[in-house]
Amino acid sequence: MGRVGVIFKRELVGYFATPIAAVFIIIFLMLAGAFTFYLGDFFARGQSDLIPFFDFHPWLYLVLIPALAMRLWAEERRGGTIELLFTLPVTLWEAVVGKFLAAWCFTGIALTLTFPMWVTVNILGEPDNGVILASYLGSFLMAGGFMAIGSCMSALTKNQVIAFVISVVVGLGFILSGFAMVLDLFSGWAPQFVVELISSFSFLTHFNALSRGVVDLRDLVYFLSLIGFWLFATALVLEWKKAE
Amino acid sequence: MVELRQLRKTFGPIVAVDEVSFTVGRGEVLGFLGPNGAGKSTTMKMITGFLTPTQGTVTVNGFDVWKQPLEAKESLGYLPEGAPAYGEMTPLSFLMFVGEMRGFRGAELSRRVSEVMEKVNLEGVAHQPIDTLSKGFKRRVGLAQAIIHDPSVLILDEPTDGLDPNQKHEVRGLIKTMAREKAIILSTHVLEEVHAVCTRAMIIARSKVITDGTPADLEARSRYHNAVILRLRGPCADGVQAMLQGLPGVESAEALDGDAMEYRILPKDGQPIIGAVSQCVHRHNWDVVELSVEHGHLDEVFRSLTMPAQALT
Known part of the structure; x- marks a missing residue:
């Protein structure tokens, strides 16, 4: 196990050593369920798929993931442990990736625990499980995107509240840029490629493609490169603000 | 083993560390003194590779801290100010984590962790979350993580700050060994x-x-270096102070407490004067309660060196 693995293990165990794990998972599952059944009309639709379940994931993540991500670096900096971490023989990049992977994996655990939803829909009907699998993949990748943004915002400040608020705002930007309402603002005057560019940055555009069951390499590349970009930014910000 | 060359660090317009150069070898324990904000911690953070200097170089065991950071960090142990640690972890799990980060696995890891816990007396609290420990124990956890890999260079930022006298004594003993x-x-x-x-x-x-x-050396710079404290049992002949002042090599004699006949006799240029004083005592057959030589007051040296000249007057 390399140093990334050691950090990953410590972080992941850390979630379960504090009430964070329980609170996050319970709230996530409750909200996911409530949205699906009440807002999404899961039963009344009479269709055996999980579209009403996955449709709300961007909004759930928008609020819940920044709450998880805000402590990633802000807490290290406030507690002074950042000094400890970076005087161990570890590179900046290994630490950033290790911590991110643990947080991402934790959301993956929460997401996996929604399996009763999948069981339910399989009992009630005969859904296309390929589509559901692709949707889970898309949801997980999107969670990674939100988490990487949150990681960078957390590196910016000691203050977790500020990290949370900025993460939500940036995340909202990444959701809304796929909305017709926002795109209309541009389509009147901006060239078509600009509108497409803005729309192509949206989590929704790529997540919707995956949740329709189309696993396109471009969508995977989008999410992975987005994660890579924000983690790179995290490392830059950490290096820049270390002294504070 | 540690070599600093013209190390400089600026934060915007503020110069935190200005052209600091020195070397520290094996067997040396270098004490960094200075008022708050003087640049002690910043210098230490640059030695450990946490901060990047604006100018200059640091080498640890021959490794440049910025060109070969991993090699340099491997031979370095660091206790940051306030001994930060992950509060939700127990000393045991925390030390296991640090040990693993330092590349130890399996039996070697357990051996090192238990060895270091024994060294700083942490066994009793091995399974309590660090957040719930007292300041003294937290400091020991910090020390333990700094020495788990038996580094050849140890950087300790205020290792005894906030400890009670017994704990201070223990930590100092550990450093000495x-x-x-x-x-x-x-x-x-x-x-x-x-x-x-x-x-x-x-x-x-x-x-x-x-x-x-x-x-x-530092004490010798004190004006109290080689001063003699003399306390006599009264009542005694008048003019003791004048007699003391007249002795060869004596700069002045000040009465510390007139009634108790206690004097501090200051030497000229820090020369030893205890001989002259004791001869004088014998000659007059004074009834001595106390006669001692002072080595100098470090706090006075510290103040005179660190305060701006105008503030001293």
């Missing part, structure tokens, strides 16, 4: 600590190194 085969740099506000553990003392003020020498 490690001193022989390591190069140790520690910062402190407690001047008595310099005596207790350091082989070398360095005063840093206004971002610069002001003095660098043995603790005895």
